[in-house]
Amino acid sequence: MSFARFLRYSTTIGIGGYSAYVLQQNNWDARNIGIVRFGRAAWIVGQVSVDYKFSVSELTDDSEETCEKWSQCHLRSAQRLLKLCSQNGGVFIKVGQHIAALDYLVPKEYVDTLKVLHSRGPRTDLIDIEKVIKEETGKEVNQLFDNFDPEPLGAASLAQVHKATLKTTGETVAVKVQHPNVLRHSVVDMATMEFLFxxxxxIFPSFNFLWLAAETRRNLPFELDFYNEGKNSETMAGILAKFPWLKVPKIYWNLTSKRTLVMEYAEGNFVSDREYFIKAKIDTAELCNRIEQMYSEMIFLSGTVHCDPHPGNILVKKNGRDFNIVLLDHGLLTRLTDEFRETYCCMWMAVLNGNEPEIIRCAKKMGIDLGKEHYAQLLSCMITAKPWSAVKRGLANVPDEKTRNAEVGYDHFLMPLETDHEFLPEFSQKDELRKNASRYFGDISKILATVDRQLLLLMKTNDLIRSIAFTLGNDERRSFLTMTKACYSMLQQKKARESGNSLVKLALQMQSQWFFFKIWVYSLYLWLTWTGPSRKMVA
Structure with missing residues (x-):
């Protein structure tokens, strides 16, 4: 045999053998191979880029026809990204969920299309789930559990959860198991995303999503480590122990590893299930109040924040005449520095009081010093999801009926058109989203790329909380009161720590009591005058 023929045969055998190995590692599914996943992502992102370049990039006017063309392009692009996320799964779904949570920062077509990713995660076959459990524990499923429900309770981007019964104690537990290929694909997927972004x-400087790729790369290792999630659960249970109505499921450490998490099984309905609350006569105003108390405690007082409060992670269960809240999925916690918490607290007090100089000062401390004053105004609108007219007036200041009707609503996000602080014209919520989310996306991208990293997850968290409140029909004024109390407490505690004078501390304590009494009186007024859905449910 000639050397050339030997080389040809050996090369063919080598390539064939390696291809077989790669296929075996990907469960004999060519669609899961890294180069295939990269090619799929590159093709779809290329389609999106070409569509924007040749369909709408030259359209800059505000005519109805132009808005419609932009809307259709956004919709086509969002549908392509949904297809990509669904096919590639894992990290891509995680990024799609993040985009879907940015209701007031990206065009509505993306939010409406990608939000299905919160409830439409990929499902892994039971045989592969059992394989992961054996690899992590060294035992078969039937050696650990008397019963293991083959139908998952829920499936998400990184894992799925099954109900089971422990063989040793007979306790009912929830078993969270990581999808088999997620960890292996994550390295290639992150490199793919960073390259494409x-x-x-x-090509399009206004479409800068590098901050999203950077955040995903930073957070993903923590979310893929279920042992870390278990430790986070215990941390959060300790921080929120003051709330008797809150439950964080306990962890079974002897069965927990990097890819499996066994926890106490907790029953309840999703926090977005209004029909259940109507039947159970649960006061949704009080439900929203408790959720906001939880998150105000995390953000303003403890500095450790659960950053994924989408409806699937918050359960509600009737308990006699009361109800309990169950907080799940602690894979992603952010720990805020004291300096950032103080700045963020001051920013909220500034927007509540309409203190524009303080808003600008806080924005600069958060990294927004881009040479234009309106970036600080825009940041305050992004944080609050409110129009600049409302922020400038002060969210704590009660507007007249006409002004309140113009500003109320979760989706109503009006941004400053000019730096001379002129109020925007009043549009419908849908028209305003369509115009401003696209029109100011370049400025929004600059802010997201430069702002303090701690704020990125907080904005996502705040928006998910607002979405829950909007779904339940809560009066947003009560939300502002809850945050005001937490902000005020944090600032007063800081003053007390810095003061070595007992009389000053006593004065601060009396000042706080008077402030909280006024808050209580106003809360009572809101309860007596509020006629929204939550009052009707318990009437």
Whole structure:
């Protein structure tokens, strides 16, 4: 046999053998191979880029026809990204969920299309789930559990959860198991995303999503480590122990590893299930109040924040005449520095009181010093999801009926058109989203790329909380009161720590009591005058 023929045969055998190995590692599914996943992502992102370049990039006017063309392009692009996320799964779904949570920062077509990713995660076959459990524990499923429900309770981007019964104690537990290929694919997927986002940002400077790729790369290792999630659960249970109505499921450490998490099984309905609350006569105003108390405690007082409060992670269960809240999925916690918490607290007090100089000062401390004053105004609108007219007036100041009707609503996000602080014209909520989310996306991208990293997850968290409140029909004024109390407490505690004078501390304590009494009186007024859905449910 000639050397050339030997080389040809050996090369063919080598390539064939390696291809078989790669296929075996990907469960004999060619669609899961890294180069295939990269090619799929590159093709779809290329389609999106070409569509924007040749369909709408030259359209800059505000005519109805132009808005419609932009809307259709956004919709086509969102549908392509949904297809990509669904096919590639894992990290891609995680990024799609993040985009879907940015209701007031990206065009509504993306939010409406991608939000299905919160409830439409990929499902892994039971045989593969059992394989992961054996790899992590060294035992078969039937050696650990008397009963293991083959139908998952829920499936998400990184894992799925099954109900089971422990063989040793007979306790009912929830078993969270990581999808088999997620960890292996994550390295290639992150490199793919960073490369494609870099290319897109070079072609379209206004579409800079590199901050999203950077945040995903930073947070993903924590979310893929279920042992870390278990430790986070215990941390959060300790922080929120003051609330008797809150439950964080306990962890069974002997069965927990990096890819499996066994926890106490907790029953309840999703926090978005209004029909259940009507039947159970649960006061949704009080439900929203408790959720906001939880998150105000995390953000303003403890500094450790659960950053994924979408409806699937918050359960509600009737308990006699009361109800309990169950907080799940602690894979992603952010720990805020004291300096950032103080700045963020001051920012909220500034927007509540309409203190524009303080808003600008806080924005600069958060990294927004881009040479234009309106970036600080825009940041305050992004944080609050409110129009600049409302922020400038002060969210704590009660507007007249006409002004309140113009500003109320979760989706009503009006941004400053000019730096001379002129109020925007009043549009419908849908029209305003369509115009402003696209029109100011370049400025929004700059802010997201430069702002303090701690704020990125907080904005996502705040928006998910607002979405829950909007779904339940809560009066947003009560939300502002809850945050005001937490902000005020944090600032007063800081003053007390810095003061070495007992008389000053006593004065601060009396000042706080008087402030909280006024808050209580106003809360009572809101309860007596509120006629929203939550009051009707318990009437």
């Amino acid at each position: 870099t290319v897109v940002s070079k």
